[in-house]
Amino acid sequence: MNNRLMRQIGNFYQKQHRKIQIFNQRIKNLFRTDNFQHYKIFKFLLGLIAGVTTATVIAIYLTGRVTPSTNTSTAPTANTYTTPSINTSTAPSINTYTAPNINTNTTPSINTDTAPATSIKTASTTNAYTTSWLGNTFGGGDKWVQIQVSGIYVAPDGTVYTNSPWDEAAREVGIYKDGDAIGKADDLHGWGRGGGSAIAVDQKYMYVAMGQSPEGKAGEDYPPKGTNWYCVRRYKLSGKPAPFPGGRGWDKSMLIVSTKDKVTGLAVSDGRLYVSDKAAGRIRVYDTATMKELRKFAVSNPGNIAIDKQKNLWIIQNTNGKTPAKIVYYSPTGKQLPGAIADIGEPTAIAVDNQGRLLVADNGPRQQVLIYDIKSKPKQVGTFGTKGGIYADKPGEIGALKFYGLSGIGTDAAGNIYVSNDGFNRSGVDLRKFSPSGQLQWQLLGLQFVDNADADPSTDGVDVFTKDEHFVMDYSKGSGKEWQYKGYTLDKFRYPSDGRLHTMPTAPFVRRIQGKRLMYISSEMMSERLLTYRFDGEIAVPCGIFGKGKEKWLADEPTKGSWIWVDVNGDGSPQAKEYQATGEKDDTVWGWEIDSKGDVWQAAEAGYIKHYRFQGLNAHGCPRYSRTAVEKIPMPKPFKVLTRIKYFPEQDVMYLSGYTSDRPNIDGDWGLAGTEVVRYDNWSKGKNRNPSLRIVLPYNPSLNPKLHIKAIDIAGNRLFAADSKHANVFIYDTTTGKLVQQLKPGPEVAGETGWVDIPYGVRAFRRSNGEYLVFVEEVHKAKVIMYRLPA
Secondary structure, three states: OHHHHHHHHHHHHHHHHHHHHHHHHHHHOOOOOOOOHHHHHHHHHHHHHHOOOOHHHHOOOOOOOOEEOOOOOOOOOOOOOOOOOOOOOOOOOOOEEEOOOOOOOOOOOOOOOOOOOOOOOOOOOOOOOEEEEEOEOOOEOOEOOOOOOOEEEEOOOOOEEEEOOOOOOOOOOEEEEOOEEEEEOOOOOEOOEEOOOOEEEOOOEEEEEEEEOOOOOOOOOOOOOOOOEEEEEEEEOOOOEOOOOOOEOOOOOEEEEEOOOOEEEEEEEOOEEEEEEOOOOEEEEEEOOOOOEEEEEEOOOEEEEEEOOOOOEEEEEOOEOOEOOEEEEEOOOOOEEEEEEOOOOOEEEEEEOOOOOEEEEEOOOOOEEEEEEOOOOOEEEEEEOOOOHHHOOOOOEOOOOOOOOEEEEEEOOOOOEEEEEOOOOOOOEEEEEEOOOOOEEEEEEEOOOOOOOEEOHHHOOOEEEOOOEEEEEOOOOOOOOOEEEEEEOOOOOOOOOOHHHOOOEEEEEEEEEOOEEEEEEEEOOOOOEEEEEEEEOOEEEEEEEEEEOOOOOOOOOOOOOEEEEEOOOOOOOOOHHHEEEOOOOOOOEEEEEEOOOOOEEEEEOOOEEEEEOOOOEOOOOOEOOOOOOEEEEEOOOOEEEEEEEEEEOOOOEEEEEEEEOOOOOOOOOOOOOEOEEEEEEOHHHOOOOOOOEEEEOOOEOOOOOOEOEEEEEEEOOEEEEEEOOOOOEEEEEOOOOOEEEEEOOOHHHOOEEOOOOOOOOEEEEEOOOOOEEEEEEEOOOOEEEEEEEOO
């Protein structure tokens, strides 16, 4: 029982801890920040908000947050579901459907490795569904591609070892071979541990750059409060830690390199481990058997390391202020040798191939692998990959040799080449193997994190978009095979002010307005702002923002209150004259909606609705909005707090969700869809906005984990409501308000899914044949769940 309790508290803490990380990322305008020592006051306040209140919770092991489908001891039967019995004993007089409260007469087990069983009656139904997914090569279970790759090592036999600071499902270090996910390193996810950006492997061990913060168990070996260890951790090739005499950490497998900054490079040869200590400006050399330091020598701002056939070291010297990056050359004893390589762009990784050539991943505008003959004075003799990468030829269109966000390079004994792409601002993993002649052998994808998908309404769902990716669908194929990765829509170099590079955007809204495809993205898990995009081929070009206050990545915007930016000159970059101040500040807006005519709606927690009327497209195809073409509408009855909004102008029907007097927010949780969805007919008439239908959403904060709805969407005559933590999507008939179906992940995805974290974690689309597509955020294993419901 105690172990179960510890796991439960750990799951709770991980949820809150990751929210703190994301909030802090927003403040620092970084995708990920591992340490918050410079933000102690901010961290303390966020900790109070998130409920992280005791040192005991901080010390709990952070297991992955995954919600398996109920009763996963046997694989669930496809196309089956349960329908709760209807309980309308407390229904208001208006036509209202009340979702059943889950029976909590018996206390569920605290072991949250599986969701607590729900005691509800079942009813038969015939509307079958299947579970599918997009954005990851694998469906789940033991196989998935991690959410980021910051560095790779390729063994002579073609095994690829990866490292990254974080993977939601604990594959910080992944092991891949022959296009398959075959393993991972254990114990890098929890107790304050995370991965890093460098990895090296010899015949016996993996050497993994990692971090350890002071969140461990009292009495064991963890950093003191206020200190972080930046380590090399030794592992067996099986993925189990390999302790050594004098090792640190709870299992004595960690070598502390620094308490100031990360390990930025690793290489191993002939029993010697070479480590880039960025903070000290040194290369440290250790004996791989004893892990004792043998010597060290100075190299300013060292990064990735490669060892040539003469056992000499090639070291990336990273950019430092105005000093550009270069590659320097040293002997194993620390003597600097002639042969530095300058004018290298943005080198992120290096390796030596089976011909003794130096391969350099240039993550600058070239987006290529540069090849150097290093037998004497280094000389560039070739390149690998298309010059310009993803932005060459048809910008944004995926191609075998078009790279984007290069993070790793390696070769095996046969001369095959391996390239890892990490996108920009950590937008997803694309790991590829090529033959020596440059033919693509396999490609592994892990593209989605804190994201969801939406369908282009004009293509009947053939074109589907996430915040950075474009997929083309073939619905005749089986589960997980419907999607083809067509385009990467973010252009870092042409549009450096794109909000996707500076914030953590989530789910897109895809709309066709006056025949033009537009995309709107709710930025951050907190719905801080709305980003607007037009399309130029595959590239989504920034063309508008609904923002508030000072944004650190922008210049000249109004610093007080809310504002609107519309791209007047079409360059995708805001200028001072293009901003409009609204004259007030919208502090908390959880509900955003873009209707089919292009109008933007906001549902504010403070108790009002704002309606920005679409003013047409400008000469560059950007939707125009104005601070003068807006109406502010009081919150209608029966709401006390508004959280979501959905409007259908063709029917003049408005749906609002939030909390009412009858069903308030009992426990004070924030960011949820609320307890009721209310429909208002003839909304634009404006005089008698009385409810025509009230649907009571499932809500039981006494359950562990809590039952509450995070996201809603409406398509056809169905309302879809996604439960945050129990892997449920509840489906209601929008004419009667009755619950007609419940979706849970099927065996196609191992019956599992992560929590729904984002306000728009469910999207629904009805195809012309009547089939419903239901997209659900799947934060755990780098994908989007797609349920398919036939007509």
